[in-house]
Amino acid sequence: MALVVSTEHAEVALRRLIELHLLHSYAKVHRAGHYIYLPLVSVPDDAFLPPHKIDSFDFEELPQRRTIKNVLGYTPSFDVIGDVAILPSTSLDPSAEAEAILLTQKNIHGVFQSIAPVTGEFRTRILTHIKGECGTKVKYQEYGLVYELDVAQVYFTPRLATEHYRIASKVGGGVVIDMFAGIGPFSIPIAKKNPNTTVIAIDKNRNAVQYLKQNIKRNKTKNVYAVIADSLMLPLGCNIASHLIMNLPHSAHQFLDEAMRVIKNEGIIYYYDITTEDDLYQASIQEMQTHAAGSGCSIDVVSQHVVRSYSPHHYNICIEARVNK
Structure with missing residues (x-):
């Protein structure tokens, strides 16, 4: 059984199948013209795969190697x-x-x-x-972009690769604020995919911002502006962001008042949290609603989804919400 994708979408599909443990490791990936055939363990049921079709295919077997x-x-x-x-x-x-x-x-x-x-x-x-x-200094590649970082000095997880791609595919136009940008895994793909978008990438870790600046230059994303700042007190005016990324699970709620200040009317917030399987979304939505009301705003939930399993019975989730001012 094969998942068939265009060469343009092959890396995205390959990464997602690996994350889902659905890529058959003993069969050789096949290319035919502009299409890639990926061997499947079973048929995926996943909304975040790129355009594809499922087809039968007789793959060449790979020699079993030591694992x-x-x-x-x-x-x-x-x-x-x-x-x-x-x-x-x-x-x-x-x-x-x-x-x-x-x-x-x-x-x-x-x-x-x-x-x-x-x-x-x-x-x-x-x-x-x-x-x-x-x-501990490394170069890491994700969806054709290359990042430099020191794994001992800055926060980074490769487990959000699909989420970085998903957000970059959704966000476009206007001003994007990445409140906890790190080395740029959200900011840089957004800027690369949307050259007419201005991305303000903020972090208070000077080491992270140093690598962020290097990665902006390396990936030729001049529309990303790196800022060293505490996101509790953003050096920005009110009502400027059309999209705002809050990827700071466990602590993002502390920054919601500032987020409500800088987001535009009908702007979108991507809010990340760690929640339990008994209450995946409701407590986080309530937190957002409370801070919105305190700022004279309201929110409409556009979407909600599980990004990944975080620990037993705990999940990393994302809530996409539109802010009404």
Whole structure:
């Protein structure tokens, strides 16, 4: 069974199938003209796949190679950013897992472990080196864009790649404010995909803004303006943003009053939160409604969806809301 997409949409589809664990690893991806055939474990049911069709196809089998699961007997959880792998604090056996990763993943040159959850004012990881090279500066590629960063100095997760692409595809025109921009994974694709849009990318971590400026230059997105500032006190006028991104799960609610000040009438807020499976959206919507009312506004929920699983029984969600002034 194959998912057939145009070459234009192949990377998006490939990433999404990998995230959903639906890409067959023992069959070779096939190209025929302007179309790519991706081998499926099963037929996906997902709204965030690009235009595609499902077709039968006889794929060439790949020779089975040594995998992490073959070595360990299980597949550990880890993030890959550039040529660095980061194990979670809950890793069962960091040394053995690092050795298996380096043995089977030739693109990875160093393995670290995050010894505590992402924490602090700048949401940085506390890392300890396990095996391989010990450098933390990397280059990371996502949907044709290249980002430089230091995984020990700035916050970044590759698990939002599909969400970065989704928002860039929805947002266009006017002024976009990215309140917690980091190294630019929302701001830069928005600017690249929408050259007539002005993107104001804000972060209070000077290291993040330094890399943001490098990434703006590297990806030739001159319509992104990097600003070092605390989003509780934005150095901006009122009613200027047509779209506003609030990707600061756990803490975004603290910035809603300032968001209501800078958003235009009928502007859209993309609000991210971490919620429980018992109440995925309602508490977050109520929080937005309360702050809107306190600012003399109201909101209409345009859409709501689960971005990813965050931890057992907890989810990273996004609420898209229109602000009425």
